[in-house]
Amino acid sequence: MEEKNLICINCPMGCMLTVTMQEREIITVEGNTCKRGEIYARKELTDPTRIVTSTVRVRGGCDHMVSVKTKEDVPKEKVLDCVRALKEIIVEAPVRIGDVIMENAAGTGVSIVATKEVKQV
Numbered sequence: 001m002e003e004k005n006l007i008c009i010n011c012p013m014g015c016m017l018t019v020t021m022q023e024r025e026i027i028t029v030e031g032n033t034c035k036r037g038e039i040y041a042r043k044e045l046t047d048p049t050r051i052v053t054s055t056v057r058v059r060g061g062c063d064h065m066v067s068v069k070t071k072e073d074v075p076k077e078k079v080l081d082c083v084r085a086l087k088e089i090i091v092e093a094p095v096r097i098g099d100v101i102m103e104n105a106a107g108t109g110v111s112i113v114a115t116k117e118v119k120q121v
């Protein structure tokens with residue numbers, strides 16, 4: 001048996017979770033105050049994913065940057081690849097909230113969308 005400790009990131013309570021595993025199989029999750037903590041621990045230890053938030057440069061807009069995020073979770077090991085890919089691009093103003101800034105970010109199949117509006121100047 002192996003024990004892993006992690007902190008639930010689903011709400012500000014930040015419950016300390018203790019997960020007991022046997023050969024990659026999760027046996028118990030303890031320390032969670034609600035069911036979301038158990039779901040988080042199981043996912044984090046078997047298939048960790050994240051929403052990526054970042055910024056992208058804008059040309060011809062009233063702001064030089066626009067905030068963006070992945071439309072869905074991406075595998076945790078692809079987060080840095082997504083951020084690096086976003087550093088390489090410049091979008092043209094105007095940008096509207098929800099505009100697709102990049103499709104299939106870092107080969108994840110997930111799009112990256114704008115979370116802010118940038119008007120054209």
Ligand code: SF4
Pocket residue numbers: 008009010011012013014015031032033034035036037038
């Ligand atoms: S287990 Fe529930 S109460 Fe505790 S941090 Fe996670 S979401 Fe919040």
